[in-house]
Amino acid sequence: MSGVPNIDRQAARRTKTSEEIVAAAWVLAREEGLTGIAMRDLGARVGMRAQSLYSYFSSKHEIYDAMFLDGYLAFADMVETGAAAAVDSDPETILKRAAREFVTFCTSDPARYQLLFHRAVPGFEPSPASWNVALAAYERSRESLSAAGITDQASFDIWTALVTGLAGQQIANDPGGDRWERLVDRSVDMFRAHIRENARSESEHA
Amino acid sequence: MSGVPNIDRQAARRTKTSEEIVAAAWVLAREEGLTGIAMRDLGARVGMRAQSLYSYFSSKHEIYDAMFLDGYLAFADMVETGAAAAVDSDPETILKRAAREFVTFCTSDPARYQLLFHRAVPGFEPSPASWNVALAAYERSRESLSAAGITDQASFDIWTALVTGLAGQQIANDPGGDRWERLVDRSVDMFRAHIRENARSESEHA
DNA sequence: GTCTATAGAATGATAGAC
């Protein structure tokens, strides 16, 4: 018997506990708000004292960083699923699906929306590693919308403003309702008409 | 000499100090984040001990409430100035001005944007009095855009999503820059084209 | 109205025993 399998099992156990802590942190964030997470409460949720958390994360910010990474991995998942569904779809279908999925992704977890898309935790900056994951997911999202004819940066920036805006209004002013969620398709129609008009006026200049 | 003038002066002094405290709280919020305000720091900024703040505000939440009120009074001011400028203006001018002013209002003070338009302070709920001021300002804003042909609720909801979205993206992803700010006019063109199209298709049904 | 003094409860974080 070599020591290697044991080390693997220990590493796996450690990873699993870290993941449990992050999951419990999300639950707390949803209940108490993103900045309402207390180390004591978090420890209690995973059956530990607060101090023991520090053998997994060296600070509270490191926990936020793990949450940020976790959130962007979920976001990347959603983008990937959307990209797969986009094959053989027309631009309207692609964009409406993407917008609906994004808004649902946000409204289903307001705390995550705040952490990922607003700078809602004072003093917290994502680590370079987490930031790279966020950037890659953002790039993949941009790439997947290029299949629907959104190729220039300015148009994509208007897109992100529109969908984060719909999500933000829904979360802040009608939590649990659908006042903005039901405007998603109409907003995409608006956006598409604008993209078409833009392309037309540019080809006129050519 | 009656006592009344003295009472007035004392009340005025008190009000002035309260305003100083709120102003100092905004400075702290900008420096340390909205939830990073510490009573000791706040007291120090106005030359007081933390305990003395309690003779002006009975809790920290009451200070947030005063900030919320202060922010919406500034918002109401901006709306009023816009409404005055809207007289004898065409819809395009009105909407572009309103959008630019709103986005600048937000980006010039991210902490205020977070407090007014997102629920960024866990546990804080505005008092009914402050909430009424916020509602009135919102209604006034809605009314002032009706002069530009935005009469139905759904269109106005898309408008608020669009402008808060532009502001939010600017603040979160390009602080100090103008990546989304420079897309405001284009976004308004997009919105107006949609409103026109909507009106056309509705008159078709009539 | 502001101060000192004081209190209790909560926070993030560290050191060292086991």
Add this chain to the structure above:
DNA sequence: GTCTATCATTCTATAGAC
């Protein structure tokens, strides 16, 4: 890896001197 013990700091609040 988890614990106990401990620390500095925070917020909230009260009592009483000036």
